[in-house]
Amino acid sequence: MAATTLYQSVGTLQSCRNNGNSGLCPDYGHVSFRSVSKGFKVDVGLLRGGSFCSRKRSTCVIQASASQATVFDEASAPSSATTSDSNKKTSEAALILIRHGESMWNEKNLFTGCVDVPLTTKGVEEAVEAGKRISNIPVDMIYTSALIRAQMTAMLAMTQHRRKKVPTIIHEESEQAGAWSQIFSEDTNMQCIPVVTAWQLNERMYGELQGLNKQETADKYGSEQVHEWRRSYDIPPPNGESLEMCAERAVAYFTEHIEPQLASGKNIMIAAHGNSLRSIIMYLDKLTSQEVISLELATGIPMLYIFKEGRFIRRGSPPAPTEATVYAYTKGFAFS
Ligand SMILES: O=C(O)[C@@H](CO)OP(=O)(O)O
Structure with missing residues (x-):
């Protein structure tokens, strides 16, 4: 041989x-x-x-x-050791996207963008509920934005995971941070799920709208103007990012860092934000700039994709464990 x-x-x-x-x-x-x-x-x-x-x-x-x-x-x-085309199984991997649970500024109806605010109690519950929905889907790596609401969501969701591996944040901000957070047990290491945080997955930067009340801003500038700032593709809010600008950095990060991991067979969860995830979904589902305008993401609802043969197959949102069709979306990925 x-x-x-x-x-x-x-x-x-x-x-x-x-x-x-x-x-x-x-x-x-x-x-x-x-x-x-x-x-x-x-x-x-x-x-x-x-x-x-x-x-x-x-x-x-x-x-x-x-x-x-x-x-x-x-x-x-x-030839006996190689896999023939007929029985060759192609590698596939799961990709889970979760928008963070309700934040304290969602609750107050404030434009949030890159302001780093935590979840509300309802947001915490949403994250735990999201975790139940994906508890049977293997997760090998987690990506979150640099913002606490996405990180809280990822961590809380993983408390429900059946595998009980521990999500562990990878610190690469300095050589010392990396060195000081090393794990010296092989066994422990294998029971950890690396969590990579990336600013590129942050919410769109909302410029001078950050901290303003959404309703008061609509009253002042008119709902049409505010709707244009919030949902148009290429019109940025004052001194902020348009969805197009947000997509440029979020999708570039996805294709450069996350897609290669999926291609190597790793099952990935991304916890991020309404607009950074809309950008990524636009790429995954090949939506046009017109179609993405009407895409709205609820807080704390996980969405599953299967990456297979270089393509993303949308599988929707895995139902809660109490729902009868729990394995409908996840069968191939469920633990025995
Ligand atoms: O305020 C924000 O950062 C975002 C998400 O909550 O708002 P919008 O719904 O306008 O995208």
């Missing part, structure tokens, strides 16, 4: 029923890899989250068994 054993697992892939096939594994494995040849850990993130028991990486297929991982060079492997 042309396969070369390069990595050895330092954990065990628990009761995997995928038999080494490429594709989403119904079980969560707990495995990381150590280089046999070089004698040090090469890629902790390789199967982090364990949602795939086999993974495509450039020209190699990495297969994990209970005791070892083997790297196959597809070019030199015999």
